[in-house]
Amino acid sequence: MDIVLTGDRPTGRLHLGHYVGSLKRRVELQNSGKYEKIYIMIADMQALSDNADNIEKIRNSLSEVALDYLACGLNPQKSTIFIQSQIPELSEISFYYMNLVTVSRLQRNPTVKNEIQMRGFKQSIPVGFFTYPISQAADITAFKANIIPVGEDQLPMIEQTREIVRSFNTLYKEVLVEPTAVLPNNQICSRLPGLDGANKMSKSLGNCIYLSDSSDDIKKKIQSMFTDPTHLRVEDPGHTENNPVFIYLDAFCEDKHFAAFWPEYQNLDELKAHYRRGGLGDSKVKKFLNEILQNELRPIREKREELAKDLPYIFDMLKQGSEKARIVATQTLDEMKSAMGINYYR
Ligand code: ATP
Ligand code: MG
Secondary structure, rough: OOOOEEEEEOOOOEEHHHHHHHHHHHHHHHHHOOOEEEEEOOOOHHHHHHOOOHHHHHHHHHHHHHHHHHOOOOOOOEEEEHHHOOOOOOHHHHHHHHHHHHHHHHHHHHHHHHHHHHHHOOOHHHHOHHHHHHHHHHHHHOOOOOOOEEHHHHHHHOOOEEEEHHHHHHHHHOOOOOOOOOOOOOHHHHEEEOOOOOOOOOHHHOOOOOOOOOOOHHHHHHHHOOOOOOOOOOOOOOOOOOOOOOOHHHHOHHHHHHHOOOOOOHHHHHHHHHHHOOOOHHHHHHHHHHHHHHHHHHHHHHHHHHHHHOOOHHHHHHHHHHHHHHHHHHHHHHHHHHHOOOOOOO
């Protein structure tokens, strides 16, 4: 049977990109009952690799991310939610994997390249950050996970993990399982752009609508969103491609939303056609998007506010999840060490 693993860096609250790119899918997988195990990891060690000077942010974000999880419908009875740093076996596994990967292979990893650029590291890249694909391989393989639901930016990571698994299994013994990345069903959800329209929505870039944003914040953020720069007057023809407002509609809008909030149109195709012809102002489209997002995020926010009243419960849940996960990681590490022949005392 299949084993699922995914995770997030506790570098801030979770946003719409996480929601469409990963969280929604996780909840579906969890509730389908088709999977032997589902592991959800809060990757605090990975977050430290580019935030060593900002422990406070990581600490605070831990519970924020956990609240986002539960508010979206992850259920600790069905999914094992755990904290990376509470499982030292993961670091030990990473250390052995470091011998199976070359520096030039890491330098060629497109996600690492891109993230180094995004963070402006230039030449001063922390070694821990540079090697995070290796630690990610440890996280996945420690649980023998074969299904990894992720956004598009993570594909090179999964590829790197597969290579490490093959090296290990060939060099020593068939112990590890090769994972497969599972992307969202559509391209937009794999890489939701930020409010700036330029980059992917990312905590580190501050171009996000957060799941926990107040209804006022959501409205303001949508109002100030980037649209089509050539659509100056209402009567001008507009472009719907590369226009974040329409990209968000592609990700969230269903026909039922027209019936509920804008009965003048039947569906998104009709709305787009009107925008392209001209005569449709951005503010009307933004108002519609606002209705849709408010409707989607309200129940999540309300559940989150309820859960936030009992933080000790959240930490207890994380502790129990981490204890459960540690047993599994220890077992895999034992198998690995036997395969490598470094179980000296047995
Ligand atoms: P950071 O800026 O700290 O890296 P992030 O916003 O990129 O944060 P991560 O914790 O790195 O978030 O990513 C967690 C998961 O969410 C990954 O599977 C990633 O592919 C997915 N994801 C992140 N951003 C988006 C996005 N804009 N659209 C779709 N999926 C996303
Ligand atoms: Mg990221």
